[in-house]
Amino acid sequence: MEEKLKQLNDCMTDHPDFPKPGIVFKNIMPLFSDPERMKLLGDVLEETIREKFPGCTKLVGLESRGFLMGMAVASRLGVGFVPIRKKGKLPGEVVRQEYTLEYGTDVVEIEKASLEATDKIVLIDDLIATGGTMKAAVKLIGSTEATLVGALCLIEIDFLKGKEGIDNFVSLIHI
Ligand SMILES: O=P(O)(O)OC[C@H]1O[C@H](OP(=O)(O)OP(=O)(O)O)[C@H](O)[C@@H]1O
Numbered sequence: 487m488e489e490k491l492k493q494l495n496d497c498m499t500d501h502p503d504f505p506k507p508g509i510v511f512k513n514i515m516p517l518f519s520d521p522e523r524m525k526l527l528g529d530v531l532e533e534t535i536r537e538k539f540p541g542c543t544k545l546v547g548l549e550s551r552g553f554l555m556g557m558a559v560a561s562r563l564g565v566g567f568v569p570i571r572k573k574g575k576l577p578g579e580v581v582r583q584e585y586t587l588e589y590g591t592d593v594v595e596i597e598k599a600s601l602e603a604t605d606k607i608v609l610i611d612d613l614i615a616t617g618g619t620m621k622a623a624v625k626l627i628g629s630t631e632a633t634l635v636g637a638l639c640l641i642e643i644d645f646l647k648g649k650e651g652i653d654n655f656v657s658l659i660h661i
């Protein structure tokens with residue numbers, strides 16, 4: 487596992503002062519431009535979810551890079567994938583959660599019909615920074631009938647302490 491994570495970390499790129507001064511942006515896209523890297527990512531996510539969240543029935547991915555993570559592994563695990571999207575993108579009846587950004591608020595939504603009361607949900611995203619996005623997703627699943635069993639991010643920015651207060655949180659690469 488250590489060696490695989492090192493290989494994944496080595497192919498991602500860092501971009502200082504993007505998209506704003508002071509932010510070092512971690513670019514995960516090189517993981518998807520090469521089939522061997524994609525396989526390696528799938529291996530690492532599959533092994534982690536089988537070990538840490540064995541009862542998972544659905545992965546719920548956070549827009550938009552969480553979709554890439556979830557789709558890299560859901561079919562390998564034989565579980566479904568459901569997106570959480572920013573407001574106004576999903577049709578039909580939705581469950582909605584408002585959350586606070588640096589300035590102002592935003593809203594995330596999930597399709598009500600996509601989850602069942604028997605579902606055991608694992609949230610998945612590429613990266614946790616302040617944790618605001620993941621905490622909104624935790625609250626959103628909490629207002630459905632499904633059960634949240636944990637959350638997984640490939641990367642965690644340790645000094646921001648975004649995972650504090652999120653139960654059963656797992657991250658694989660620490661920066
Ligand atoms: O822990 P936080 O401070 O909330 O930040 C982490 C979130 O930020 C990024 O998404 P972004 O909103 O940039 O959207 P994208 O995935 O569509 O690029 C990242 O993919 C996480 O979802």
Ligand SMILES: Nc1ncnc2[nH]cnc12
Pocket residue numbers: 509510511512513613615
């Ligand atoms: N430093 C960072 N790199 C990539 N995505 C992010 N989302 C929030 N902070 C980020």
